[in-house]
Amino acid sequence: MAFMNGETHQVFNQPKALEHYNAYLADRVLQYWQQRFDGGWGTEFLTDFGARVGGDLQQAGFLANKCLPELHTHNRFGERIDQVDYHPSYHQLMQHAIEHGHCSLPWQKPQAGSHVVRSTLAVLHTHADPGSGCPLTMTFASVPAISVQPSVAKLWLPKIFANHYDGDNKPWFEKQGVTIGMAMTEKQGGSDVRANTTTATPLNASGPGELYSLLGHKWFCSAPMSDAFLVLAKMDDTQLSCFLVPRWCEDGQKNAIYLQRLKDKLGNQSNASSEIEFRGAQGWLLGEPGRGIATIIQMVALTRYDCMLGSSALMMQAAKEAIWHTSGRSVFGKNLHQQPLMLNVLADLALEAEAALAISMRIAHALDNMADEKQAALVRSATAIGKYWICKRAVQHTYEAMECVGGVGYVQDNVLSRLYKEAPVNAIWEGSGNVQCLDLLRVFNREPDTLKVFLEELELARQANPLYAKKLDSAYRLLEDKAHLEVQARRVIETLAQLWQAACLLIYGDEDIADAFVTARFSDHGFHQYGCLDSGIDMAKIVARFMPKGDH
Known part of the structure; x- marks a missing residue:
């Protein structure tokens, strides 16, 4: 094989990047859960949004994380300005999200599925850039707290609902x-x-x-x-x-x-x-x-929910990137994603990501039905459970996905290194793991009916799987040990979280995915590390379900 002067080899057996695609249309799993919970009316809207996320906003996300915000306390004349300057890519990301209703959709269009559609939008935006999701989330979540004071709400809510982004450093009353x-x-x-x-x-x-x-x-x-x-x-x-x-x-x-x-x-x-x-x-x-706490907790409850969404989005993207990359690599005579051990890891990552998304969308569905007391009670209890569990799982999950890609995933210009560094933040912000556990115990003590509603949700799946039923019985025994409830709070919340994921998959999800998750998480020979699925699980089907639609 002849090479040009100075060249030593040709690059081959390297997959194309997952780019220049429609991030919404490429994601069967996200579409499934959006449509499962009354969000089907948003499909056309989300298709348009996903085209930008998988297109020019990918590059904007990389630029916004490379060209970081800069603080300027004074201008050149010595005047105090306290101004943070962002790269234009950051403003591009913010403008796209706000114009599509990231901060306002459920408040503007309070109909069946509005929180679900907005949640789908938030998951997609996170694929472009998780960092800009923070101000978007806070703006969205501020509405109930500001609404407490009608005179202030009259001034501010119309501007939040305007779907107009203005990043200029000027007074709020001069902005749309x-x-x-x-x-x-x-x-x-x-x-x-x-x-x-x-x-x-x-x-x-x-x-x-x-x-x-x-x-x-x-x-x-x-x-x-x-x-x-x-x-x-x-x-x-x-x-x-x-x-x-x-x-x-x-x-x-x-x-x-x-x-x-x-x-x-x-x-x-x-x-x-x-x-x-x-x-x-x-x-x-x-x-x-x-x-003050009663007022601001209305905002915190929604920002904690968005932590669930954000971490679910990280896991969804990490699993897709790992599956996409390994499907474009050949080793030992097969595509890497078809090799039995790698297939096991990829299927396990996909199961975990879908289970996280499922309970996040279930909460969005409950937010759409807050007039129902049971749905409102579910939000109060289950948000803490989901925030604790999903945000913690995201760290190991994104690492494992990065390992699937290998050294290419570890370098800074690969999205997986960003996902891994991003993963811990949602577990720490808006109340760390221990705070979520203690908050949940306080809710159960002050509002025992919320625990009853949550357990009723779990009971709906009892007859669907015997392994699940056995695990559910063990949860009751944990809850009955009230003398040690606080010291064992993490064990309790982790048990309830996995049961809720399983119940959501069993009740609302694909039957094979649900059975695979229950077998993987609740069987006596289950393991905590990814890639230890039982050989009887149809791993190829799970990976195929998660494979992004696109061309290598």
Whole structure:
């Protein structure tokens, strides 16, 4: 074989990248769960969205994570500006998502399947860039908390619902559309927000909807160029209350919010996270004094749900990338994805990803039916379970997918390295694993009917599989040991999470996928590592179901 001068070989047996494709149409599993839960009306809309995600927004995602946000505290004249500049690709991602209703769809079109369609959209956007999903999520989730105060909602909600992105550094009242951030965590408190020391005093009149002056600091404030932030601060040193703090005051002056630095994070790099100080920043009180946690928890509940979606999306994308890559590689006389051991690993990754997506979409379906008390109760209990389990599983899952691809997956210009670095963030933010466990126990203690509703959901699948029924009985025994419930909370929540995944697959999913998941997770010889499926499972069918539609 002759080579040109200086060349030593030809490149062969390397697959094409998974790019220039429709990310929605290529994903049979995502389409299945969207349509299973009343979201079929969004197919045309999502097809258009998926074309951009698998097209030019792929490159935008890489650029936004390479050309990172930069903080400028002062301009060249020495004036304090507290401005974060983003690469144009970040604004491209934000604009596309907001114009398609990422932040507003269920609030604008409250119909059957609206949360499901919006959730499908969020999963697809994460394929392009998870980091920009943070301000999108916070803006979406802020609506119930802002709605607590009608006078403030009248000013802000129309701009959230406008589906218009404006990334310029100018007052909110000069914009057609806005984004919303959140600042709760302080250095000394972390998850214990009652330890917060930020204070609020009335500027003039006091009470709901009035302006207050805030003094204090926040250890984490994501998306600091948002137009306003939901903030917890204490009134009279005791009453922890919730405020909406704009970046610009109504007189057109910059609000007294000072950016100290941007966090140098492991992942989630396209999203700027900052430390800030309030030095007399103005903010409207939302709701009654002392009701801050009750107000902001309405936002946190939805951001935790989006953590479920985000981690599910990471696993979905990781499994597809691994299957796509190995199907384009030949080793020992076969395509790599057909080799028995690799097939086992890929099928296991696909099972885990679909189970995560299934319960995420089940919650979206419940959010679409909150008028039903049982569906509302399911949201209150199951979100903590799903957030805990899916976000933890994503870390090992994305690593295993990266290992399937090999050294090519470890380099920075492969999407799998980004997915792996991104994976831990959802488990840490919006309440770490232990916080989710304790919150779940508190819900069960204060609202025992929520546990009853969740167990009723699990009981629906009892007759479908004997292994499942046996595992369900073991969960009851764990719950009965009330003396050790807190110390064993992780065991309890992990058991309930896997049972819920299995139940969702058994009730709503493909029969073969459901049986494979139950066998893999609940049989006596089950293993925790991926790639240990029983030989009787049809692994080729599972992998074929997950294979992205496209051309090598």
